[in-house]
Amino acid sequence: MILSGQDMDKSTNPFEAGLGWLVNLDNGEFIGKSALLNIKRQGISRKLIGLGYVSIELATIGTDIEIIIRNKPATAQIVSKQFYKRRA
Numbered sequence: 001m002i003l004s005g006q007d008m009d010k011s012t013n014p015f016e017a018g019l020g021w022l023v024n025l026d027n028g029e030f031i032g033k034s035a036l037l038n039i040k041r042q043g044i045s046r047k048l049i050g051l052g053y054v055s056i057e058l059a060t061i062g063t064d065i066e067i068i069i070r071n072k073p074a075t076a077q078i079v080s081k082q083f084y085k086r087r088a
Contacts, residue, residue, distance in 0.1 A: 008048065015039050017048045054078065 008017045013036065015023075025037055058065055063078045
């Protein structure tokens with residue numbers, strides 16, 4: 001389950017978050033429609049894939065890591081989780 005403000009924010013569009021199926025671009029005019037049409041036409045450059053565990057050495061926010069999704073290599077980035085408190 002993707003939570004607005006938790007898993008996505010103003011820098012994430014619905015297509016990146018896997019919520020494109022909820023966007024009806026044929027439903028008249030609305031704020032942001034032209035931006036969403038452009039994103040759909042051009043494709044996305046990143047995608048929210050969910051949660052996972054990494055070793056402590058890689059757990060620094062902003063670290064790029066190589067992952068495998070459905071047997072295909074991809075680059076991912078470690079991001080913060082707002083409700084998680086890091087221990088010192």
